[in-house]
Amino acid sequence: xxxxxxPDGAPTVGVIGGGQLARMLAAPASALGIGLxxxxxxxxxxxxxxxxxxxxxxxxxxxxxAEFARGCAVLTVEHEGQTRSDxxxxxxxxxxxxxxxxxxxxxxxxxxxxxxxxxxRWAQVTDVADVVACARNWGWPVILKAPRGGYDxxxxxxxxxxxSAERVLADMSGGLLAETSGGLLAExxxxxxxxLAAAVARSPSGQAVAYPVVAxxxxxxxxxxxxxxxxxxxxxxxxxxxxxxxxxxxDLAVTGMLTVELFDTGTDLLINELxxxxxxxxxxxxxxxxxxxxxxxxxxxxxxxLGDPRLRAPCAVMVNVLGxxxxxxxxxxxxxxxxxxxxKVHLYGKAVRPGRKLGHVTLLGDxxxxxxxxxxxxxxxxxxxxxx
Amino acid sequence: xxxxxxPDGAPTVGVIGGGQLARMLAAPASALGIGLxxxxxxxxxxxxxxxxxxxxxxxxxxxxxAEFARGCAVLTVEHEGQTRSDxxxxxxxxxxxxxxxxxxxxxxxxxxxxxxxxxxRWAQVTDVADVVACARNWGWPVILKAPRGGYDxxxxxxxxxxxSAERVLADMSGGLLAETSGGLLAExxxxxxxxLAAAVARSPSGQAVAYPVVAxxxxxxxxxxxxxxxxxxxxxxxxxxxxxxxxxxxDLAVTGMLTVELFDTGTDLLINELxxxxxxxxxxxxxxxxxxxxxxxxxxxxxxxLGDPRLRAPCAVMVNVLGxxxxxxxxxxxxxxxxxxxxKVHLYGKAVRPGRKLGHVTLLGDxxxxxxxxxxxxxxxxxxxxxx
Numbered sequence: 210x211x212x213x214x215x216p217d218g219a220p221t222v223g224v225i226g227g228g229q230l231a232r233m234l235a236a237p238a239s240a241l242g243i244g245l246x247x248x249x250x251x252x253x254x255x256x257x258x259x260x261x262x263x264x265x266x267x268x269x270x271x272x273x274x275a276e277f278a279r280g281c282a283v284l285t286v287e288h289e290g291q292t293r294s295d296x297x298x299x300x301x302x303x304x305x306x307x308x309x310x311x312x313x314x315x316x317x318x319x320x321x322x323x324x325x326x327x328x329x330r331w332a333q334v335t336d337v338a339d340v341v342a343c344a345r346n347w348g349w350p351v352i353l354k355a356p357r358g359g360y361d362x363x364x365x366x367x368x369x370x371x372x373s374a375e376r377v378l379a380d381m382s383g384g385l386l387a388e389t390s391g392g393l394l395a396e397x398x399x400x401x402x403x404x405l406a407a408a409v410a411r412s413p414s415g416q417a418v419a420y421p422v423v424a425x426x427x428x429x430x431x432x433x434x435x436x437x438x439x440x441x442x443x444x445x446x447x448x449x450x451x452x453x454x455x456x457x458x459x460d461l462a463v464t465g466m467l468t469v470e471l472f473d474t475g476t477d478l479l480i481n482e483l484x485x486x487x488x489x490x491x492x493x494x495x496x497x498x499x500x501x502x503x504x505x506x507x508x509x510x511x512x513x514x515l516g517d518p519r520l521r522a523p524c525a526v527m528v529n530v531l532g533x534x535x536x537x538x539x540x541x542x543x544x545x546x547x548x549x550x551x552x553k554v555h556l557y558g559k560a561v562r563p564g565r566k567l568g569h570v571t572l573l574g575d576x577x578x579x580x581x582x583x584x585x586x587x588x589x590x591x592x593x594x595x596x597x
Numbered sequence: 598x599x600x601x602x603x604p605d606g607a608p609t610v611g612v613i614g615g616g617q618l619a620r621m622l623a624a625p626a627s628a629l630g631i632g633l634x635x636x637x638x639x640x641x642x643x644x645x646x647x648x649x650x651x652x653x654x655x656x657x658x659x660x661x662x663a664e665f666a667r668g669c670a671v672l673t674v675e676h677e678g679q680t681r682s683d684x685x686x687x688x689x690x691x692x693x694x695x696x697x698x699x700x701x702x703x704x705x706x707x708x709x710x711x712x713x714x715x716x717x718r719w720a721q722v723t724d725v726a727d728v729v730a731c732a733r734n735w736g737w738p739v740i741l742k743a744p745r746g747g748y749d750x751x752x753x754x755x756x757x758x759x760x761s762a763e764r765v766l767a768d769m770s771g772g773l774l775a776e777t778s779g780g781l782l783a784e785x786x787x788x789x790x791x792x793l794a795a796a797v798a799r800s801p802s803g804q805a806v807a808y809p810v811v812a813x814x815x816x817x818x819x820x821x822x823x824x825x826x827x828x829x830x831x832x833x834x835x836x837x838x839x840x841x842x843x844x845x846x847x848d849l850a851v852t853g854m855l856t857v858e859l860f861d862t863g864t865d866l867l868i869n870e871l872x873x874x875x876x877x878x879x880x881x882x883x884x885x886x887x888x889x890x891x892x893x894x895x896x897x898x899x900x901x902x903l904g905d906p907r908l909r910a911p912c913a914v915m916v917n918v919l920g921x922x923x924x925x926x927x928x929x930x931x932x933x934x935x936x937x938x939x940x941k942v943h944l945y946g947k948a949v950r951p952g953r954k955l956g957h958v959t960l961l962g963d964x965x966x967x968x969x970x971x972x973x974x975x976x977x978x979x980x981x982x983x984x985x
Contacts, residue, residue: 217948218925236624239647240883242927242944242956259627261649418938495628499939499961514935521909521961537606539630547902550806551887556630560605568630573887573909 219243220282222507224256225268225294229557229566230287230487230503231256233495237504243511248277255557256287271296285465285510287486289360302413302464302510303485310461311485314394315356321480324460326453328480329399329472335392340374347397353377354394361566362430367398399479401472405439406490407454408468410505413512417458418505419451420498420518425470425490431566432489434585435527436577437497437520442473450478457483466491466506489529492569494518496553497525522573528584530568532561535593538568545587552587567592607631608670610895612644613656613682617945617954618675618875618891619644621883625892631899636665643945659684673853673898675874677748690801690852690898691873698849699873702782703744709868712848714841716868717787717860723780728762735785741765742782749954750818755786787867789860793827794878795842796856798893801900805846806893807839808886808906813858813878819954820877822973823915824965825885825908830861838866845871854879854894877917880957882906884941885913910961916972918956920949923981926956933975940975955980 219242224231227249235256238245246262257263266273271293278284278297285302286292289312294301303311310317318331330347334340344351351374355364368374381393404425411417424439425432438447454469457480461467468488470481491502500508500516508515535541538556545552549572556568570587572580589595607630612619615637623644626633634650645651654661659681666672666685673690674680677700682689691699698705706719718735722728732739739762743752756762769781792813799805812827813820826835842857845868849855856876858869879890888896888904896903923929926944933940937960944956958975960968977983 217946219927219944219946232627235627235647239620239623240941240943241930242942242946245647257649259623259633259649261645261647261651263649499941508934513930515938516934517938539607542629542901546896546904550903550905553628553887554630555628556607558605558607558630 220511221246221262221280222510223248223278223281223284223297223299224287225274225277225284225292226287226290227251227254227256227260227263228287229255229559229568232259232557233487233492233503233555234287234507235260236495237501237507241504241507243507244281246277246281248274253558253560255559258558268292268294283510285486285506289484290358300413304462304464307461307463308485311483313356314354314359314482315391317483318394318396320461321457324457326457326480327477328396330397332395333392334395337371337375337378339392340368340378340395341371343395343397344371350398352396352398354396355381356391356394361432362427365430399472399474401479402475403439403473404481405442405450405471405473405478406435406468406488407450407471408466408488408491408502408518409451409454409458410466410502410509410515410518411455411458411463412509412515413464415459416515417455418515418518419455420491420494420502421520422447422450423490423493429564431529431531431564433529433531434581435490435493436581437493437525437527440577446473446478453478453480465509466502489566489569492555493525493527493571495555496571497521497527497573523575524577524580525571525573526577526580526584527569527571528581528588529566530556530570530588530591532563532565532567533592533594535591536561538591541591541593545590549583549587552583554587554591556591608899609634609650609668610898611636611666611669611672611685611687612675613662613665613672613680614675614678615639615642615644615648615651616675617643617947617956620647620945621875621880621891621943622675622895623648624883625889625895629892629895631895632669634665634669636662641946641948643947646946656680656682671898673874673894677872678746688801692850692852695849695851696873699871701744702742702747702870703779705871706782706784708849709845712845714845714868715865716784718785720783721780722783725759725763725766727780728756728766728783729759731783731785732759738786740784740786742784743769744779744782749820750815753818787860787862789867790863791861792869793830793838793859793861793866794823794856794876795838795859796854796876796879796890796906797839797842797846798854798890798897798903798906799843799846799851800897800903801852803847804903805843806903806906807843808879808882808890809908810835810838811878811881817952819917819919819952821917821919822969823878823881824969825881825913825915828965834861834866841866841868853897854890877954877957880943881913881915881959883943884959885909885961911963912965912968913959913961914965914968914972915957915959916969916976917954918944918958918976918979920951920953920955921980921982923979924949926979929979929981933978937971937975940971942975942979944979 221244426434609632814822
């Protein structure tokens with residue numbers, strides 16, 4: 210095995226987790242001339258395929274993390290799972306204290322409520338009677354969330370009545386409930402017009418920059434489309450959303466990227482979720498922003514000055530490539546790349562499973578609608594949903 | 598060692614050579630979800646630091662190359678040195694036949710002259726009498742070039758008189774002359790106003806795209822600044838330069854990137870050098886073009902449809918970071934990145950040696966002059982030439 214060291218005193222960032230987010234950190238790490246080290250579980254994980262300094266091991270094991278972190282200037286994480294980042298002797302960004310708000314949805318709601326941030330009404334529920342009590346106040350349906358371990362719609366249920374609530378709670382008595390000894394998070398089902406996301410980067414010394422607020426489309430709980438900047442969002446409301454994200458980053462002492470997913474009710478901006486890492490909502494920034502979320506995450510955790518987050522074009526759109534019928538996605542390049550020489554394709558090197566996020570495509574231009582048509586076509590063709 | 602395989606039928610591009618050009622192929626290879634395998638000599642070579650699938654070995658050894666190429670869909674090279682790419686069983690792009698024009702300057706001149714392409718007057722010289730004969734026709738100074746093995750000004754001499762020609766030829770009787778049994782290339786010293794470069798990508802099936810023609814500045818034979826597009830170049834002359842590069846690519850059956858370095862005499866465009874690989878003159882395209890030269894090189898050698906080479910902004914400038922007094926270049930980030938949040942820094946992970954190309958910086962904007970001032974400052978600060 211080739212021993213990898215960062216050149217000439219350059220710092221190395223250790224990343225716990227080897228998914229596509231770690232994979233997309235590789236390009237800016239290489240450009241900045243810093244080291245990137247990834248700890249992941251399998252050799253075919255997206256980042257393991259491309260990051261030279263990949264370690265295979267268990268991030269839930271303290272000794273593994275301690276050894277991994279030796280020689281790193283800073284440790285960061287690319288997922289919300291339980292890790293033993295506390296075993297690292299180097300700084301960890303975001304700190305485990307800050308990260309808890311992104312790992313534990315109940316803790317997140319409690320903390321945001323204490324600070325007075327706007328969100329849907331919520332309660333901690335442990336049985337059906339609790340859920341029914343919530344519904345009495347807010348009406349059905351009620352949103353139930355496993356506080357930990359959910360992603361891409363996993364661990365989130367929309368229950369329309371007492372019976373479906375019972376079913377979810379019964380299912381929960383096995384798997385996920387073991388992780389959620391404190392019960393579930395119940396949230397009011399907010400009637401929203403659309404979803405927005407406000408992303409910021411913040412460094413340990415407190416510098417922060419805000420990305421343009423984007424509009425996001427979720428399909429079955431998976432972020433599938435993003436438009437930057439969010440269309441028809443007044444400057445005032447965009448500023449309010451960015452201000453919200455900057456304030457949360459400051460109050461929770463977040464370091465690195467923070468993405469705040471928001472419900473836009475037409476009048477209010479309500480906080481849906483927090484993520485303290487690069488986020489699907491910010492993939493457009495690789496080509497679309499002067500400094501991508503991946504570069505700014507690295508700069509932030511290293512406490513380097515942050516880069517300009519502004520758009521390079523009037524508009525950027527991102528559409529996810531989800532697993533469909535096609536295997537061997539690059540086989541579609543002959544069509545996709547010929548049809549649209551401007552489309553930027555990102556594939557994550559993941560095995561195809563239906564509905565799984567396998568990649569994304571980005572287009573820059575003047576107006577979102579025509580860009581979305583082209584990006585959807587490219588994504589659908591790559592996934593095999595259309596074949597001509 | 599972690600075994601690296603490209604996912605799910607995706608092709609792997611094998612690259613002979615592990616310098617910064619191979620390093621900068623890694624980001625688009627990862628984005629496209631294709632495999633990238635690098636053969637290089639030392640573990641601390643720029644590409645070896647970041648490319649997961651790096652092989653250490655000698656590209657001049659046939660068995661090594663044959664084994665390296667097994668499993669690659671295509672082989673390409675990132676330098677003009679002698680390799681045993683003929684030992685590969687997969688296709689090689691550019692072909693050794695095409696590449697010879699970029700490897701052997703005498704052969705290049707002979708070939709271009711046969712096709713009728715414009716260039717300075719030239720001759721093959723083996724002794725001082727030959728050089729003096731050239732000077733009689735063209736006047737002093739005469740440019741002498743070692744046909745093989747030169748780069749960044751190495752292997753090029755400007756001789757002002759018979760005595761200095763004698764000195765060069767005497768020096769050559771050792772080292773480089775061994776590689777140049779056919780003698781040296783003598784060229785007329787063309788009075789030019791500036792240097793331009795026209796880059797194209799061309800695929801095996803004959804698709805080709807032309808990048809905007811750029812103006813380049815060489816200092817001591819090293820490309821140090823590039824402005825895209827070349828300022829004050831009429832559309833007609835830009836078209837002529839692109840047409841020249843496209844024609845050469847077709848006539849020589851070049852596959853991958855071809856960069857044609859040109860002397861702009863004010864009236865004529867004369868061919869100076871050819872490079873059949875990504876080139877320093879095209880580094881601006883990473884951020885500045887819709888599709889970078891690195892992505893289009895990969896697409897071209899794989900015979901994938903080519904990406905749009907046009908600028909994303911009215912203007913892009915690139916300034917090289919040369920080795921100076923500073924070691925540990927990332928130490929300058931606190932200043933450089935804070936002063937200019939828009940500057941894009943690329944460091945290659947190379948040990949510092951005076952005058953060595955260690956990286957480059959890119960800025961996009963509306964007009965070259967203010968961008969050049971900012972880019973020069975960033976580059977000079979990184980190299981240690983200025984410290985405040």
